[in-house]
Amino acid sequence: MKVDPIKDTTQSTTNDYSVGVDLGGTQIKAGLVLDNGDIIADLTIPSQANDGAEVVARNIAEAIHSLLDEIQATDRNLNSRSNESSNLIGRQEHVLGHLVGIGIGTPGLIIPSQGVVHFSPNFQGWRDIPLVNLVQQQLKPGIANLPIHIENDGNAMAYGELRQGAGIGMNDVVCLTLGTGVGGGIIIDGQIFHGNRYVGAELGHTIIFGDGRQCGCGNYGCLEAYVGGGQIVERTRAKIIKEVRRSPGLENQLRALTPQTIAEAAVDGDPVAIEIFAETARYIGIALTSFAHILNPQMVIIGGGVAAAGEKLLFEPIRVEVQQRAMDTNAESLQIVAAKLGNRAGLVGAAMLAQRQA
Incomplete structure (x- = not known):
């Protein structure tokens, strides 16, 4: 070993x-x-x-x-x-x-x-x-x-992010992980929030659309049904195949798509990829607005493979979405940052x- x-x-x-x-x-x-x-x-x-x-x-x-x-x-x-x-x-x-x-x-x-x-x-x-x-x-x-x-x-x-990563010095933090699915955790007053039966902080199952896409959990409109890595790939394929959209950077690699290749295509100016990440940032921003109103955290930390899309494609438009949707008192001091510790x-x-x- x-x-x-x-x-x-x-x-x-x-x-x-x-x-x-x-x-x-x-x-x-x-x-x-x-x-x-x-x-x-x-x-x-x-x-x-x-x-x-x-x-x-x-x-x-x-x-x-x-x-x-x-x-x-x-x-x-x-x-x-x-x-x-x-x-x-x-x-x-x-x-x-x-x-x-x-x-x-x-x-x-x-x-x-x-x-x-x-x-x-x-x-x-x-x-x-x-x-x-x-x-x-x-x-x-x-x-x-x-x-x-x-x-x-x-x-x-x-x-880990609270103690040794992006959240050092904070007490109230929401951590969102964007990988194959969507997970995370909530820290309140420096302590992990578990909920009544240890099933709190199911952040990926925050409802962002009442009659939206079906999630793997069986419900409809969950955040994970839109911004999990597999769902980002599925939405991209649907735009290219079902909507017959031109995507010079992606249409020849539909079977090999990943969030990373879609992000790279967006950086290169592919219109479908740009639209996919604009939607992804919007969906995350809708969820974070609810987090801001319910929890009023000091910081939201976003990690996972999808977060590697970076500032311009993901974090900046997320911040704009939250600023536009959240009440001023909840949004003005909220920091939305990338995780530092990675895997x-x-x-x-x-x-x-x-x-x-x-």
């Missing part, structure tokens, strides 16, 4: 660290994270989610063991060479420290207080899975009794949550 090398860091305050795990349908990303958010070692392995919860738990435990083996090997190496340079000594001080806990971010309806995945559509057959207990059973003696905190992956991502946000957030619980 390949572990990325231990990385130098210079700003840790206590040298305590935790393990962060970002569990996905195909991959497990795991890393050792210092109390300042620095990832000092990380790895990615297959999750094998289709093989059942026990296999996933075993893989999570193996990832944790590999990371800890790496840090122990580095410690031994640095100890043997500590007199070679002061830089090595400084590096050793940051590698050493106390492992205070493990954090796991995973898709689905999560009950953190019970360590249970109540339901996850990403993992077939996962209902009331005691994931924390399953992982603890697979851990080696000495770390099996460490506290493990489990959290919805959107919430973990939001917390590391969930891992960092899970690790920081583990440290908070320690």
Whole structure:
């Protein structure tokens, strides 16, 4: 199992660290994270989610063991060479420290207080899975009794951005992830908002059109039915094929379309691609207006693959839409910004949550 090398860091305050795990349908990303958010070692392995919860738990435990083996090997190496340079000594001080806990971010309806995945559509057959207990059973003696905190992956991502990303210094933040679907999390007074039954912050299922397109959830008019990555591709194909629209940059690659290729075509001036992203920004702006009125956050952080379309195509028109629709008192101080941590946000957030619980 390949572990990325231990990385130098210079700003840790206590040298305590935790393990962060970002569990996905195909991959497990795991890393050792210092109390300042620095990832000092990380790895990615297959999750094998289709093989059942026990296999996933075993893989999570193996990832944790590999990371800890790496840090122990580095410690031994640095100890043997500590007199070679002061830089090595400084590096050793940051590698050493106390492992205070493990954090796991995973898709689905999560009950953190019970360590249970109540339901996850990403993992077939996962209902009331005691994931924390399953992982603890697979851990080696000495770390099996460490506290493990489990959290919805959107919430973990939001917390990561709050603590170490675009939301540093904020207390009230909405984080929106635009990927294959639309997810995210809500932070109120610095705390994750879960809702009455831990099913709050289903941001992708905000209704933007009462009689709109059908969403995968069965409802109609959800934000996800318009701005999820697959839906952006579907809307583009529909304009070209059903509406017989000319699209010099896209019409010869209809089977290979992605949000990225559509964004690139828009930058190159393709009229259909430009229209698609104008609509996408409008739809997101409609949803953010509701968020602004209901929650009055300081900041909305937008991440995920679709957000890579950037300022001109996406963020600027979103801000304009919100300014035009929202009440002045709600819109004037609202910041709408890009996420900073990329695909590391969930891992960092899970690790920081583990440290908070320690």
